[in-house]
Amino acid sequence: MLAHEFFRNALLAGTLIALACGLVGYFVVLRAQVFAGDALSHVAFTGALGAAAAGIDPRIGLFAATIGVALVLGGIGRRAAADDVTIGIVFAWVLGLGVFFLAIFSTGSGGGNGLLGARELFGSIFGLSAADARIAALIAAGISVSVLAIARPLLFASIDPGVASTRNVPVRALGMAFLVLVGATAAEATQAVGALLLLGLLAAPAGAAQRLTANPYLALGLSAAMAVAAMWLGLAISYAIPSLPPSTAVIGIATLIYLLAFLLTTAPRRAPGPNASVREPAMGES
Amino acid sequence: MPVTSLLAQAGPSLDPVSDLNQLTAYPFMVNALEAGTIVAVMAGLIGWFMVLRKQTFAGHTLSLMAFPGATGALLIGLSAAAGYFVFSGLAALLIGASAGGGAHRDRGQESAITGSVQAFGLACGFLFLSLYRGVLANYESLLFGSFLGITRGQVLALAVVAAAALALMALIGRPLLFASLDEGVARARGVPTRALGLAFLVMLGLAVAETAQITGALLVFALLVAPPATAQQITSRVGAGLVLSVLLGVLTAWLGLALAYFYGYPVGFYVTSVAFTMYVLARIARAAADRPTRLRVRAGSAGAGA
Numbered sequence: 001m002l003a004h005e006f007f008r009n010a011l012l013a014g015t016l017i018a019l020a021c022g023l024v025g026y027f028v029v030l031r032a033q034v035f036a037g038d039a040l041s042h043v044a045f046t047g048a049l050g051a052a053a054a055g056i057d058p059r060i061g062l063f064a065a066t067i068g069v070a071l072v073l074g075g076i077g078r079r080a081a082a083d084d085v086t087i088g089i090v091f092a093w094v095l096g097l098g099v100f101f102l103a104i105f106s107t108g109s110g111g112g113n114g115l116l117g118a119r120e121l122f123g124s125i126f127g128l129s130a131a132d133a134r135i136a137a138l139i140a141a142g143i144s145v146s147v148l149a150i151a152r153p154l155l156f157a158s159i160d161p162g163v164a165s166t167r168n169v170p171v172r173a174l175g176m177a178f179l180v181l182v183g184a185t186a187a188e189a190t191q192a193v194g195a196l197l198l199l200g201l202l203a204a205p206a207g208a209a210q211r212l213t214a215n216p217y218l219a220l221g222l223s224a225a226m227a228v229a230a231m232w233l234g235l236a237i238s239y240a241i242p243s244l245p246p247s248t249a250v251i252g253i254a255t256l257i258y259l260l261a262f263l264l265t266t267a268p269r270r271a272p273g274p275n276a277s278v279r280e281p282a283m284g285e286s
Numbered sequence: 287m288p289v290t291s292l293l294a295q296a297g298p299s300l301d302p303v304s305d306l307n308q309l310t311a312y313p314f315m316v317n318a319l320e321a322g323t324i325v326a327v328m329a330g331l332i333g334w335f336m337v338l339r340k341q342t343f344a345g346h347t348l349s350l351m352a353f354p355g356a357t358g359a360l361l362i363g364l365s366a367a368a369g370y371f372v373f374s375g376l377a378a379l380l381i382g383a384s385a386g387g388g389a390h391r392d393r394g395q396e397s398a399i400t401g402s403v404q405a406f407g408l409a410c411g412f413l414f415l416s417l418y419r420g421v422l423a424n425y426e427s428l429l430f431g432s433f434l435g436i437t438r439g440q441v442l443a444l445a446v447v448a449a450a451a452l453a454l455m456a457l458i459g460r461p462l463l464f465a466s467l468d469e470g471v472a473r474a475r476g477v478p479t480r481a482l483g484l485a486f487l488v489m490l491g492l493a494v495a496e497t498a499q500i501t502g503a504l505l506v507f508a509l510l511v512a513p514p515a516t517a518q519q520i521t522s523r524v525g526a527g528l529v530l531s532v533l534l535g536v537l538t539a540w541l542g543l544a545l546a547y548f549y550g551y552p553v554g555f556y557v558t559s560v561a562f563t564m565y566v567l568a569r570i571a572r573a574a575a576d577r578p579t580r581l582r583v584r585a586g587s588a589g590a591g592a
Contacts, residue, residue, distance in 0.1 A: 207398025
């Protein structure tokens with residue numbers, strides 16, 4: 001398996017992107033911002049198409065669009081966390097813009113194959129060249145290091161923003177910086193491995209990790225480890241079964257991990273169920 | 287003044303009557319306008335509850351289930367509609383059942399579940415597509431919609447789905463509103479909040495699936511979110527909000543279609559732009575309207591106000 005160059009490239013880029021997604025994803029789930037992550041991955045599409053329509057390098061468009069929208073989303077919402085509705089509306093409009101750029105791009109390139117050309121902007125993980133894989137790995141490593149660098153204050157600001165701001169933690173700036181990191185992850189992952197992989201790796205391993213443990217640093221590590229494991233297993237399975245697309249295999253494993261965590265944590269919780277429902281009205285009365 | 291349009295003689299004059307005549311001159315435009323109106327009315331009503339319940343992400347996820355639905359149906363050889371219903375229904379059940387009906391909803395887990403369901407659904411779609419080995423001809427229109435190829439039969443199908451969805455809304459509307467506004471109190475009064483939430487999501491899924499196959503997932507989503515959110519910025523009253531939401535939705539759909547007809551870029555672009563502009567204007571107006579109240583309150587508390 002490792003004898004093939006395409007597989008080594010996929011493994012290199014995939015591992016580091018999964019690592020970045022697992023780390024970023026932990027905070028995304030903690031702050032309930034999966035929708036923002038999803039929106040940013042679609043924004044990448046508009047950015048790339050806009051750059052293509054204007055004749056600039058799509059990568060510049062990718063990063064400019066995702067980071068720009070991340071700043072807007074952070075700027076609109078209170079405490080740098082936009083609500084669902086704002087995200088939804090901004091996101092629908094940005095997708096609409098993407099359709100507009102697609103129309104310009106496909107008439108500009110003189111053929112009816114606009115979408116085909118546009119789809120080439122989005123990589124498949126098994127189609128990465130050695131240079132692409134190295135760049136993707138470097139950027140993903142940079143994102144991982146940045147997340148770890150702000151992990152402590154970000155954790156504080158996410159769990160209790162009120163107390164954090166009285167302790168002089170820059171809650172708002174941290175929220176913005178974090179969204180920018182999500183944007184950068186989206187831009188990077190979208191062009192290297194596709195938007196689909198990004199969402200699955202952001203949401204599923206992190207959600208599973210937070211179900212399994214309440215210890216934040218353990219959950220952070222577990223989230224990253226499970227994301228990388230899902231990537232490795234998925235790549236291996238997809239190598240063994242050629243008709244299975246790699247993204248489907250990786251997402252399938254990630255979803256399975258979440259499902260297992262869900263079943264593990266909900267089964268024992270059923271037992272003290274009646275107790276909890278007795279306690280509830282008592283809390284309401286006090 | 288008009289930009290060169292795809293339709294040679296088309297171009298808006300400033301005379302609304304002749305514009306309207308031009309718009310309805312072709313049967314395909316009449317179909318598109320009717321379909322747009324039906325979708326806007328349905329989306330305006332259901333979306334109002336969706337925005338109130340803060341389930342925008344779930345709505346987006348359900349509208350994307352059109353993709354695995356279409357490809358899965360193609361693979362097995364079923365009708366596309368069956369595929370949509372199966373996938374949207376399943377996704378709605380998964381999101382609704384696992385979201386948990388506890389007193390405090392865990393927003394993080396809820397968003398993680400919704401995201402996982404969406405990623406897995408799309409992954410299934412790609413798997414079906416690669417197993418099918420064929421080219422899915424209308425991949426693009428699945429997501430972005432092709433409003434201009436709508437047939438009479440599709441308009442009728444839309445009307446039936448919309449009527450069914452609205453009838454169900456009329457049935458569960460009151461308790462659903464109660465459950466959405468104050469879940470704790472509603473549950474204490476014996477309202478089955480969990481079952482209602484599940485029923486609402488399933489209905490949202492089915493309605494969105496049927497609509498998405500005709501108009502595209504993006505367009506449904508835009509009409510589902512923006513007009514209700516704009517209405518809720520303008521008024522917090524229930525009846526007025528619902529009416530306003532429907533009116534704004536219909537206006538958005540008509541303006542979008544008319545602009546697309548006269549200037550020849552995709553409908554999705556115009557509809558989302560109109561919806562976005564409305565929302566931004568409403569927010570600005572809201573901010574401006576809120577400022578004097580704040581001043582008045584301050585003046586009142588200082589004892590200087592009347």
